[in-house]
Amino acid sequence: MKLQISDFDLKQLISNIIDSLEYALRDSNNTIHLNYDSSIPDLLQGDSLKLSQVLINLISNAIKFTNDGHIDVVITKVEDFDERVTVYFKVSDNGLGISQENQGQVFEDFYQEHSKNSKSYKGTGLGLSIVKRILMAMNSDIKVISKEYEGATFFFELDFAKSKKEELPTVIYENHLQQIKDFNILIVDDNKINQLVTRKVLDQLDIKAKAVASEQRLLRLLRQNISIVF
Incomplete structure (x- = not known):
């Protein structure tokens, strides 16, 4: 690790x-x-x-x-x-x-x-x-x-x-956020709390997200070519 x-x-x-x-x-x-x-x-x-x-x-x-x-x-x-x-x-x-x-x-x-x-x-x-x-x-x-x-x-x-820094470089974080701002994020996690926590964080960043409970569910959606509506 x-x-x-x-x-x-x-x-x-x-x-x-x-x-x-x-x-x-x-x-x-x-x-x-x-x-x-x-x-x-x-x-x-x-x-x-x-x-x-x-x-x-x-x-x-x-x-x-x-x-x-x-x-x-x-x-x-x-x-x-x-x-x-x-x-x-x-x-x-x-x-x-x-x-x-x-x-x-x-x-x-x-x-x-x-x-x-x-x-x-x-x-x-x-x-x-x-x-x-x-x-x-x-x-x-x-x-x-x-x-x-x-x-x-x-x-x-x-x-x-x-840390030897006096403050964090917030500009860098803002640039990173701009790079994923228009992305649709799909969360795969079988723990309901983890799903909701991740969605809450992404919502606060104005990033659209949906969640599925398993990788099997994700793969099934991909194989069936089913679009996920955000």
């Missing part, structure tokens, strides 16, 4: 993720609270895309298995060096929780906790497995503290280099 290192604004990244999950929060009648340490440098260097994958999976899972509850996202600075900083991430909820005997299995491929809950069938069971692999590629690991029916807390630490 190759990391793509670039400069990014961590607080903005977190805010964008939470904003994109607003519909899921409303649907499950949950609230979310972000506790962000303002002493963390504004700009960091790291793989922001893979970090987004990690946080989207963790927060989406918290929402999926919590109803009429709350999710807390805590991001604090652990250590501050001349050129690097260590940041602590925590996502916790007061939902269904995970039994002690099953906590070691939730990071395995295709494992689905609370299999009797209809929401658990809306994914592949790969989310936490992917989270663990991404964090291992970043020289970190994820841990969980939970009790059944008393919620769950997932947490990890990451080291980042401090």
